[in-house]
Amino acid sequence: MKRHVDGVTCGGCALSAAGATAAPLLWLSMSRTRRHLGGGFEDEGMDFSVLLTELPFVVVGGAFLPLLAFTLLVRWVDRRRG
Structure with a gap:
């Protein structure tokens, strides 16, 4: 089986890096995560163990x-x- 090392490998690495960057940003934007990280009323529900x-x-x-x-x-x- 012939392997495509040039563009396919670079594309896979770039896609992986983009996913590893975008996933935490999306996770941080969710209301549940914001509530755990201090977005609750008067620090209710703060739970830094989610990190x-x-x-x-x-x-x-x-x-x-x-x-x-x-x-x-x-x-x-x-x-x-x-």
């Missing part, structure tokens, strides 16, 4: 899922070419 429990999963998921979709798309296109 240790949820944030790593958000970053890993944001990096991995776009890369997985990109990999599956590239393999599907390669199989269609024959």
Whole structure:
């Protein structure tokens, strides 16, 4: 099987980096996260443990899922070419 190292690898890495950047930004913009990080009324519900429990999963998921979709798309296109 011939591997496309040039553009496909660079595209996958760029997509992974974009996902790892966009996922935490989206996570921070959600009302639930803002409430846990101090957006509650008079500091009610402040729970900074979400930074240790949820944030790593958000970053890993944001990096991995776009890369997985990109990999599956590239393999599907390669199989269609024959």
